[in-house]
Amino acid sequence: MGGLRKHTPITFWTMLIAALAISGIFPLAGFFSKDEILWSAWSRGHHVVWIIAFITAGLTAFYMFRLIFLHFVAAPGTQKRRAAMCMNPLPA
DSSP states (O other), X not given: OOOOTTTOHHHHHHHHHHHHHHHTOTTSHHHHHHHHHHHHHHHTTOHHHHHHXXXXXXXXXXXXXXXXXXXXXXXXXXXXXXXXXXXXOSOO
């Protein structure tokens, strides 16, 4: 995959807005839901739950933007080359 931004611009912009929302960027809906969940956990003394939720929110944002980069921004064939290297890192 890769390089799909110029071929599917509406899909790219829709996916970018969705990634921003699920990442909890203000003023999109994900910000308010994540904020409320994190605040509820912290205010009730569930600090371990807060840490787990905070890390999970960060991982969600990381993987959403990784998805956007690999499919829409990276050069075509980048993912295929990386997969081939992971499957056979040593030259034959």
